[in-house]
Amino acid sequence: MVPEVVATGIGGEAARKHGLHQQTPLWFYILKEAEQLHRGQRLGPVGSTIVAETFLGLVHGDQRSFLWQRKNWVPELPSEKPGHFTMTDMLRFVNDINPIGES
Incomplete structure (x- = not known):
């Protein structure tokens, strides 16, 4: 910039x-x-x-995290495109499409 x-x-x-x-x-x-x-x-x-x-x-860095506990971990939640989980899918899952509220 x-x-x-x-x-x-x-x-x-x-x-x-x-x-x-x-x-x-x-x-x-x-x-x-x-x-x-x-x-x-x-x-x-x-x-x-x-x-x-x-x-x-x-x-x-956390040896107790899901990355260390389960080899080849992938998200198991539903996603718009199967096999490709995004933050938008996470927001849909928690039913909060607009987490910052109305502008």
């Missing part, structure tokens, strides 16, 4: 004032990315990758 973009939108003026548009901390970049790509409604590629990798690391 270019410095001019970091210095726009919500917090843009403060970012420029404190030089965050030139040396952007990761946390600010993630928030700005979400704002620019998804109007702040969800994370962008960098933020979502960090969250996903963190969860994966926790599950993989």
Whole structure:
């Protein structure tokens, strides 16, 4: 993301004032990315990758997790496309298609 973009939108003026548009901390970049790509409604590629990798690391690092207890584990819940389970399928399963509520 270019410095001019970091210095726009919500917090843009403060970012420029404190030089965050030139040396952007990761946390600010993630928030700005979400704002620019998804109007702040969800994370962008960098933020979502960090969250996903963190969860994966926790599950993989826990010797008692389902990944260690069952070899070749695959989700057993119903999915829209058989054999391909997605987060959307999980949301359908828990009956919460819009987990952030109405905008």
